[in-house]
Amino acid sequence: AQKIxxxxxxxxxxxxxxxxxxxxxxxxDPSYGLFWYKQPSSGEMIFLIYQGSYDQQxxxxxxxxxxxxxxxxxxxxxxxxxxxxxxxxxxxxxxxxNTGFQKLVFGTGTRLLVxx
Amino acid sequence: xxxxxxSPTHLIKTRGQQVTLRCSPKSGHDTVSWYQQALGxxxxxxxxxxxxxERQRGNFPDRFSGHQFPNYSSELNVNALLxxxxxxxLCASSPYSSGNTIYFGEGxxxxxx
Numbered sequence: 001a002q003k004i005x006x007x008x009x010x011x012x013x014x015x016x017x018x019x020x021x022x023x024x025x026x027x028x029d030p031s032y033g034l035f036w037y038k039q040p041s042s043g044e045m046i047f048l049i050y051q052g053s054y055d056q057q058x059x060x061x062x063x064x065x066x067x068x069x070x071x072x073x074x075x076x077x078x079x080x081x082x083x084x085x086x087x088x089x090x091x092x093x094x095x096x097x098n099t100g101f102q103k104l105v106f107g108t109g110t111r112l113l114v115x116x
Numbered sequence: 117x118x119x120x121x122x123s124p125t126h127l128i129k130t131r132g133q134q135v136t137l138r139c140s141p142k143s144g145h146d147t148v149s150w151y152q153q154a155l156g157x158x159x160x161x162x163x164x165x166x167x168x169x170e171r172q173r174g175n176f177p178d179r180f181s182g183h184q185f186p187n188y189s190s191e192l193n194v195n196a197l198l199x200x201x202x203x204x205x206l207c208a209s210s211p212y213s214s215g216n217t218i219y220f221g222e223g224x225x226x227x228x229x
Binding site: 004033035037042043044045046047050052091093095099100101102103104105106107108109 | 147149151157158159160161164166171172174204206208210212214215216217218219220221222223225
């Protein structure tokens with residue numbers, strides 16, 4: 001069975017500091033993709049970053065980077081230089097080869113609050 | 117380049133009624149999936165459409181059905197609405213050939229009273 005675990009219900013960070021949001025995953029499929037999405041209160045699920053299971057290097061997208069530790073089955077999101085607009089829910093998700101990489105399984109999310 | 121668009125954004129229905137939600141995928145995307153997100157939870161996969169056929173389905177009853185049109189747009193239909201169907205319904209689109217590009221729309225907030 002595939003499962004995503006996000007153990008931090010809420011995180012606080014001061015503006016301009018870096019923050020790490022934790023994500024661990026469980027699958028026996030050797031081919032998978034890992035995603036992070038941001039969801040503001042408006043509801044839209046905004047794509048942030050993607051990491052494939054065979055990617056050798058950690059993915060980076062601007063201020064977002066994914067700390068991929070395959071042996072530990074973790075895919076933590078690092079946000080550098082936090083901004084007030086980063087306050088939102090953050091979801092980690094996984095897709096598998098056996099579903100054509102088209103079905104996402106999500107974690108329960110982490111609410112990030114950035115303070116001035 | 118328009119992203120994934122959904123309509124309506126908010127709606128209120130009565131128990132037992134039927135609802136139709138609509139989704140237009142991002143340009144260049146041919147696959148549409150639907151997710152249900154209850155309050156305080158992560159999204160749950162309902163089903164996926166490609167080439168106008170349902171390809172995968174999550175653990176949802178037959179009251180949930182869908183359709184994909186030749187222009188790749190999609191509808192989600194829910195019959196015999198229950199109070200528990202109140203949720204945010206998210207549409208996601210992607211190219212069938214690539215699994216690293218899955219984009220979501222803004223969602224449709226459904227309240228069943």
